[in-house]
Amino acid sequence: MTTDTIATPAGAAAPAPGTPLLQASGVTMRFGGLTAVNNVDLTVNTGEIIGLIGPNGAGKTTFFNCLTGLYVPTEGTVRYQGTVLPAKPFKVTQAGIARTFQNIRLFANMTVLENVIVGRHCRTKQNIFSALLRGPGFHRGERESREKAMELLAFVGLDAKADHLARNLPYGEQRKLEIARALASEPGLVLLDEPTAGMNPQETRVTEELIFAIRDKGIAVLVIEHDMRFIFNLCDRTAVLVQGQKLVEGDSATVQSDERVIAAYLGTPFEGAPGAEEAAEVEAAEEHAAEAPEESEENDK
Numbered sequence: 001m002t003t004d005t006i007a008t009p010a011g012a013a014a015p016a017p018g019t020p021l022l023q024a025s026g027v028t029m030r031f032g033g034l035t036a037v038n039n040v041d042l043t044v045n046t047g048e049i050i051g052l053i054g055p056n057g058a059g060k061t062t063f064f065n066c067l068t069g070l071y072v073p074t075e076g077t078v079r080y081q082g083t084v085l086p087a088k089p090f091k092v093t094q095a096g097i098a099r100t101f102q103n104i105r106l107f108a109n110m111t112v113l114e115n116v117i118v119g120r121h122c123r124t125k126q127n128i129f130s131a132l133l134r135g136p137g138f139h140r141g142e143r144e145s146r147e148k149a150m151e152l153l154a155f156v157g158l159d160a161k162a163d164h165l166a167r168n169l170p171y172g173e174q175r176k177l178e179i180a181r182a183l184a185s186e187p188g189l190v191l192l193d194e195p196t197a198g199m200n201p202q203e204t205r206v207t208e209e210l211i212f213a214i215r216d217k218g219i220a221v222l223v224i225e226h227d228m229r230f231i232f233n234l235c236d237r238t239a240v241l242v243q244g245q246k247l248v249e250g251d252s253a254t255v256q257s258d259e260r261v262i263a264a265y266l267g268t269p270f271e272g273a274p275g276a277e278e279a280a281e282v283e284a285a286e287e288h289a290a291e292a293p294e295e296s297e298e299n300d301k
């Protein structure tokens with residue numbers, strides 16, 4: 001009988017920090033006449049948080065899909081820990097890459113805990129026979145999965161809601177649950193597609209802290225986001241895609257000050273750029289001045 005032992009993730013012996021984990025080389029994806037991703041190289045090393053930014057339709061999600069086996073790139077290769085990845089999402093997850101999606105994909109009618117347990121599927125060896133026979137191994141495996149799922153829920157701050165239905169969670173918490181489910185597969189690298197979309201600034205700050213904590217657990221992160229403050233606070237390096245091509249890659253200062261990036265994407269200097277604080281102070285003073293007559297009118301009454 002198959003027991004429910006937890007499988008070891010591929011490459012579980014943690015590589016030294018700073019060694020290449022993911023290596024995408026010359027990745028190109030064409031849909032008929034449209035080249036959505038054009039000859040993109042990207043390396044993510046252990047211990048890194050890497051950002052991927054670019055205008056709508058730049059090819060960011062398509063690139064993620066090429067990395068995670070949802071698409072077979074028209075050209076190029078994707079290696080994880082030196083091995084070319086198979087173009088099968090399940091095998092990519094088994095190899096050690098997990099992801100979340102731009103549009104939340106939870107099991108809405110399952111509980112929060114069950115959603116995370118499902119995410120552990122590729123690390124267990126349960127099969128139809130062990131489930132039918134329900135021997136000691138099956139129960140041990142179930143208990144372990146439950147405990148690990150609860151640990152992850154505590155990690156993302158959702159343990160108190162373990163028994164709630166996923167569909168009843170507020171939007172920001174559904175995004176956190178997606179992250180917990182991705183972590184349940186014990187990845188070495190997690191790909192997050194717009195993890196703060198629809199979040200308020202407070203939730204965004206919490207997500208930022210959560211991503212730092214994920215990195216501190218030894219999991220590298222590749223993140224797509226449109227929130228530039230979030231990206232430039234968080235990432236060790238950021239790559240900019242424009243019309244499917246990588247325009248620039250570098251640290252936050254390099255990317256923010258690159259004139260091609262400003263022209264093609266940022267438009268105006270990023271709001272956290274030097275000078276923004278002063279501009280905000282002037283704006284606040286102007287608002288205060290505009291409100292002042294009303295205040296004095298009220299005082300006169």
Ligand SMILES: Nc1ncnc2c1ncn2[C@@H]1O[C@H](COP(=O)(O)OP(=O)(O)OP(=O)(O)O)[C@@H](O)[C@H]1O
Nearest residue numbers: 031034036054055056057058059060061062063102
């Ligand atoms: N399955 C598909 N078939 C045909 N064209 C596609 C397909 N998927 C994406 N595209 C096209 O590829 C281009 C890149 O799309 P993609 O969704 O990767 O961009 P993105 O940078 O993720 O955009 P956004 O920031 O809006 O999510 C777009 O022109 C899109 O219409």
